[in-house]
Amino acid sequence: MAIAAFAVLLAAPAAQGACRQALALxxxxxxxxDAxxxxxxxxxxxxxxxxxxVARAILQQPSAPIRLSVYEWSGPRAQTVILPWTTITGADQLDAARQQILTAPRSVQDQTTxxxxxxxxxxxxxxxxxxxxTRTLDLSGDGIANTGPRPQDIARSRTPQGVTVNGLTIAADGAAGAAEVQALSAYFRAYVIRGPGAFVETALGFEDYAAxxxxxxxxxLQSLALSDARQ
Incomplete structure (x- = not known):
C-alpha cells in the first residue's frame, strides 16, 4: 500500500506559480x-x-493559491493518497477536490495504529x-500509536524545515469518550504536533468531526492570513 501511495504522490504534476500554503491531511x-x-x-x-x-479563506488569494492533498493511514505500510496534490485556484477546483474526497475508492485498512x-x-x-x-500537516486520530515507529521516537529534527503539524483528536461516543480524548489530546500535544503555532483541535465523536x-x-487559514499581513 505504501508503494502505491507514493507512486500516486510522485506522479502528481508539478504545480505552477506561487503557492501560499501546502496543506496535507x-x-x-x-x-x-468502523464503516x-x-x-x-x-x-x-x-x-x-x-x-x-473556509471556502472564502481558501479562495481569497487566487494569485497565490493553496494546494491540498489527502491521505488515509492505519498500519506501518498502509498509507494511501486519495487526493494527490491539487492547486485550488477557484470554486470549481475546490468542488472537484471535495468530490474526489467523497468518491475515491476506500483504502485497505490495517487494524493497527x-x-x-x-x-x-x-x-x-x-x-x-x-x-x-507555509506547509502544514493535519493528522486526525482516535487513539495513540500501538505499533512503530511511535511519534515520540521521531526526532523533532526530522520535521521538514518550516512545517507545522496540527492534530485533530476524536473522542469515542459517550461520556467516557470525553474523558479519554483529554488524555489523547495530551498525547498529541506531547508527541505529535510540532512546528510554529502547532495546536490540537478536538471532535467529540465522529458526528462532530465536520465542525x-x-x-x-x-x-x-486565519493564522496564514495574519502572517501574510505582517510581511
Whole structure:
C-alpha cells in the first residue's frame, strides 16, 4: 500500500506559480474506525472544506493559491493518497477536490495504529512542495500509536524545515469518550504536533468531526492570513 501511495504522490504534476500554503491531511482509518465512522470522517472533511468561511479563506488569494492533498493511514505500510496534490485556484477546483474526497475508492485498512508512519508520510508529501510559503500537516486520530515507529521516537529534527503539524483528536461516543480524548489530546500535544503555532483541535465523536475540522481549517487559514499581513 505504501508503494502505491507514493507512486500516486510522485506522479502528481508539478504545480505552477506561487503557492501560499501546502496543506496535507491524514485521516485515521485504523481498526478502531468502523464503516460508519470512516464515512463520517470523509464526509466531514468534504463538508468542512465547503463551509462558507473556509471556502472564502481558501479562495481569497487566487494569485497565490493553496494546494491540498489527502491521505488515509492505519498500519506501518498502509498509507494511501486519495487526493494527490491539487492547486485550488477557484470554486470549481475546490468542488472537484471535495468530490474526489467523497468518491475515491476506500483504502485497505490495517487494524493497527501507526501514527509515526502517518507522520513520516506527511513529511515526505510536504517535502515535494518546497516552494509554498507555509506547509502544514493535519493528522486526525482516535487513539495513540500501538505499533512503530511511535511519534515520540521521531526526532523533532526530522520535521521538514518550516512545517507545522496540527492534530485533530476524536473522542469515542459517550461520556467516557470525553474523558479519554483529554488524555489523547495530551498525547498529541506531547508527541505529535510540532512546528510554529502547532495546536490540537478536538471532535467529540465522529458526528462532530465536520465542525471540528471546520474550526481547525479556519484557525490555520486565519493564522496564514495574519502572517501574510505582517510581511
Amino acid at each position: 491524514g485521516l485515521d482509518i485504523s481498526g478502531s474506525v 460508519r465512522e470512516y464515512q463520517l470522517q470523509r464526509q466531514g472533511l468534504a463538508k468542512a472544506l465547503g463551509a462558507d468561511d 501507526a501514527l509515526g508512519s502517518a507522520l513520516l508520510t506527511g513529511f515526505a508529501m510536504l517535502d515535494t512542495q518546497p516552494d509554498c510559503w 471540528a475540522m471546520e474550526r481547525k481549517l479556519l484557525r490555520e
